[in-house]
Amino acid sequence: MSQYCARIIQTVEAIPEGKVCSYGQIADFAGLPGRARLVGTCLRNMPNNKSIPWHRVLKSNGHIAFPKGSEGAHRQTELLQSEGVAVIRHRVDMRIYVWQPDLSEMLQKLAF
């Protein structure tokens, strides 16, 4: 558990329902610009059973970060659809569901 991972987890937890976010955004909000890979590494290493909404994290282009047919992809798709996010052919309409955090919300949730 590194400090980076803690920030990443906190940022991911701040994503509201029905919204999605890209790895780059997570890294950016977490104060780690350009460390998108670290987000994935941490989420993989971190136990995903801590109520972390990892399913709201996608690639920059809206694609699901798992290979199609994978278990993770399936679970992610299910979770997203159950939240009202339309997953079309292994991808999400980032134009609609992308998370655009308000500054006040950011300060409230993160407030490093």
Add this chain to the structure above:
DNA sequence: GGTGTGACAACAA
């Protein structure tokens, strides 16, 4: 301390 790896991003064809 070198090397390879990774749930990625951005760019180029």
Add this chain to the structure above:
DNA sequence: TTTGTTGCCACAC
């Protein structure tokens, strides 16, 4: 849209 390539950096060997 789908592939490559490159950059990035913490982490496990």
